[in-house]
Amino acid sequence: MDAGNNAIAAASFAIVVLVAAAASSLAAAVPAVYVLGDSLADVGNNNHLLTLLKADFPHNGIDYPGGKATGRFSNGKNFPDFLAENLGLATSPPYLAISSSSSANYVNGVNFASGGAGVFNSTNKDQCISFDKQIEYYSKVQASLVQSLGEAQAASHLAKSLFAITIGSNDIIGYVRSSAAAKATNPMEQFVDALIQSLTGQLQRLYDLGARRVLFLGTGPVGCCPSLRELSADRGCSGEANDASARYNAAAASLLRGMAERRAGLRYAVFDSSAALLRYIERPAAYGFAEARAACCGLGDMNAKIGCTPVSFYCANRTGYVFWDFYHPTEATARMLTAVAFDGSPPLVFPVNIRQLAAM
Ligand SMILES: *[C@@H]1O[C@H](CO)[C@@H](O)[C@H](O)[C@H]1NC(C)=O
Ligand SMILES: *[C@@H]1O[C@H](CO)[C@@H](O)[C@H](O)[C@H]1NC(C)=O
Secondary structure: OOHHHHHHHHHHHHHHHHHHHHHHHHHHHOOOEEEEEOOOOOOOHHHHOOOOOOOOOOOOOOOOHHHOOOOOOOOOOOHHHHHHHHHOOOOOOEHHHHOOOOOOOOOOOEEOOOOOOOOOOOOOOOOOOOHHHHHHHHHHHHHHHHHHHOHHHHHHHHHHOEEEEEOOHHHHHHHHHOOHHHHHHOOHHHHHHHHHHHHHHHHHHHHHOOOOEEEEEOOOOHHHOHHHHOOOOOOOOOHHHHHHHHHHHHHHHHHHHHHHHHOOOOEEEEEOHHHHHHHHHHOHHHHOOOEEEEEOOEEOHHHOOEOOOOOOEOOOOHHHEEEOOOOOEOHHHHHHHHHHHHHOOOOOEEOOOHHHHHHO
16 A cells, blocks of 8 residues: 555544544433434334324335334434434434333433324324323333432433424324314414413423423424325415414424523524425425425325325335425435534524534
C-alpha cells in the first residue's frame, strides 16, 4: 500500500471513529428511549391484542430486514427505529412483548405505542392501548425501575432518557369522519380544546413519573393521507383535517412551552410533522418522490379504499412513494422526517432539535 492509500485509509478510519464516537456520546447522553403513541410508532404492541388494527402480515414489512411483518404499519422501519439509530441505540422493544417475562429489562427503553390510539380513551375504544393505558403501563415500568435501581438512580436514568410521543391523528380522523350533527354540537375549536385539556393531564402525569426530556411529534397533515383524500370528489386534501392538525400542533407546542416554564428540569422539542410532510406532498420531485397522493399498498382508487393486506396490490418502487398505505408513511418518508427532527431547525423543529435536546 502506498502512502496515499495509507492516508486515505487513515482518514476513513478517523471518520469511522468520529461517527462512532458521535453516536456513542449521544447514547451516553440519552441512555434509553420511552415511546408512547399511535401506529406511527407501534413496533409490535398490537400483535398482542385482539384487534382489527394490526400490521403483522404481508405486505407490511416487505422492506424490513428479512422481509418480515413485525407489526409496524410500514413497508420497513418506522420512526422509533430511525430515532434509535440516530441516537446510537437499539429500537426500544414493545411493552407487551417483554412485560410478561419475569426478567423484563426496562432500562434500555420501552415502546408503549399502539396502532389506533388517540388522546381520548374513546378513540378506537377496545381496539388498541389507549394513551391513558400506555401511561398506566409506563407507571409500572417506572415502579419496576425504582425497585431495581433505587429511587435516585431511577430518577436520574429517566431524566436523561428521551420520551417520544406521537398522538392525536386518530382523534382528528375520528372527528373528521363524524356526522355533521355531531360536529354541530362540537365545533372544531371546542374539539381541539378538549384534546389539549386531556393532553395537559397526560403530559403532567408523565412528568410526575419522571419524564424530563420530551420529544413531541405533532400530527401530520392527516387530511392528505390517501384515505381522507377519498372523501372529496377531486381527491384533494381534507382542509378540515389539516386545519384541526395545525391547530392541535400549535396548541400542543404552547402547552409544552408553558409547562417547561413552570416545571423544573423539563426540556422538550416539538416537531411540526404537518409542515415537514406537507413539503414532500406539495413538491414531491424536489424531495425525491414520484407519488405523493396514492398509497403504495392497498386496493381500489389510489389504493386507498382498502388497507395493505396480503391480497392488496403494492408498488414496485417503495422509495418513490410518500404513503405506504391509506394512512401511513413509507419507510423512506419516516427516515427523511426523522432526519429533519434530529438535525433540522425552526420552524420545523423547535425550540431545539433532537440532537440539541439530547445534549441539554
Ligand atoms: C380513560 O381510561 C383510564 C384508564 O385506562 C381512566 O383512568 C381514565 O379515567 C379514563 N378517562 C376518561 C376521560 O374516561
Ligand atoms: C424509485 O423512485 C425514485 C423516485 O422517483 C427514483 O429516484 C428511483 O430511481 C427509483 N428506483 C428504482 C429502482 O426505480
